[in-house]
Amino acid sequence: MVGGKKMVGIIIASHGKFADGILQSGELIFGKQENVKAVTLMPDEGPDDLKAKMQAAVKSFGDPEQVLFLIDLWGGTPFNQANSLYEAHKDKWAMVTGLNLPMLVEAYASRLSMNTAQEIAAHILGTAKDGVKLKPEELAPKETAKKPAPKVGDAGAPGKMSYVLSRIDSRLLHGQVATTWTKTTNPTRIIVVSDAVAKDELRTNLIKQAAPSGVKAHVIPVKQLIKISKDDKHFGGQRALLLFENPEDALRAIEGGVPLKEVNVGSMAHSPGKVQPNKVLAFNQKDIDAFKKMEQEGVKFDVRKVPADKAGNMDEILTKAQNALNKQ
Template sequence: MVSIIIASHGKFAEGILQSGSMIFGEQEDVKAVTLMPSMGPDDLKAKLEEAIASFSNQDEVLFLVDLWGGTPFNQVNGLFEAHKDKWAIVAGLNLPMLIEAYASRLSMDSAHEIAAHIIETAKEGVKIRPESLEPKDDAAAPKEEASKAVTGGQPGSFQYVLARIDSRLLHGQVATAWTKTTNPTRIIVVSDAVAKDDLRKQLIQQAAPAGVYAHVVPVDQMIKIAKDDQHFGGQRALLLFETPEDALRAVEGGVPLKELNVGSMAHSEGKVQPNKVLAFSQEDIDTFNKLKDLGVKFDVRKVPTDGQDNMQNILDKAQSELNKKK
């Protein structure tokens, strides 16, 4: 796997490393190297060399630096000259660039290949509100045309690439890590409550990654779509449910889901929390048991790089804690 060094003035590199871990999960062979006010160029060079020496793969190294021409860049560039056939440097670091680099490591074995690939994502991550301030790009195709290009515009039913229960719905881990892994053309939030909330609908649509449509539909509408989806041109759908109860209604209504990714369920009064990210009421436990009886399997993890937790063990622990509260 390609190794990554994040280099910056001050603690920016450490902060963005932490942010990337929150969204995409902890990463091996990634180091933050910071230039602090008390340090000189030689001190920074020594820290860079120490970080490189710690990697399991020192042949393929990607450097993500904050500023072209700054001291971190200059010291990286001095080391780079002897390895430029394999190593690569990208300046102008932002969080979309880092997340894309993490995702690219899963399928690309070359620092050069990843460096060339992440540039466009880094640019797309720079957006403005109000949208009228965005520079006009006459060459950009409308989103609908881009979607047709992806799917070919041919008749065909939905392919469900992921169905996820997440009380946060469309947030960073979904918009980056899961979207990169599953490559959907449509993200569909299935929720009666959100469908009635114009502000939440607007925020979800704005959070969609470039080239992907985001929709919010009530559960009954999703059931209708699932029963008559032949006009969707073979779209790849990622479904997001706010609660397990909404997911159960969808499955019972005929949405053909064989597996549910369980990512996050927020704590509230009357619930127990058997692990850091999942909280259950008795209704939630009963709902998961009904889904299990319908043949639905559970993939319990926040991001694709996490190991899977055992859902039955989690449910048993939650039930035990609820029984103690009675």
């Protein structure tokens, strides 16, 4: 239950421990989930054992009237046992087979805005199919081959683009960004802002390929972002999710005139000379100074890895980091 709202229950069902593993993978990306159960068919179990597990899972949900089954194979024992339960609830329940990680994460994200199992089932099908990609791309049928992304600077309707999220994350575009944050902020473009990465062709290509379906990814230097932010002739209707590798780059952008009022702080990797006041953030003196200067510019900080996390207190984190550096 989120904000007093009951969430659709999800049962992940598979032959063997696949369901347990993909449940863990989904939590690494989207965070711990309520009303989700993994149900496995083990070698020493029969159909009735599996059905009993499914029934127990349904009873554990806050709203047993809304249940979505995500199943590995159509026609297998997990499907057949889920289907025997589904028949009595087919006006509300739903089943989707071909379980993959994009499907599961999309289902988690969809529960934030959708209230019925059938609505979510219809929505996640496209994402599940889009999650199957091929390299080299020329082996794919021509009608499904990936089209090259337009360059940053392609004209849209008149006006400036809006910034739906500005995030500091040393990992840049990875699973948590490509799934949870894009689903909650709905960007049309993901822009990695880094002088170093913009000069690295391999990293640039990997970032572009990691973009979620329907969202364009770009890598640009800080100066180009500053230039774009002052362009009144392009980017009308564009919703940008900005990714900075470090706070120094974010500060340069803000001091250059990019109108950022809030910065999400997600992950800063540890390296020699840095201190680590919590599990995901590491600082040197330049990092601390950059955050303090951004704060002086009126920037607020949202310290969270994923939207479901409780926000941390940046002032307290910086104080701990500064004290640790002073003791070195």
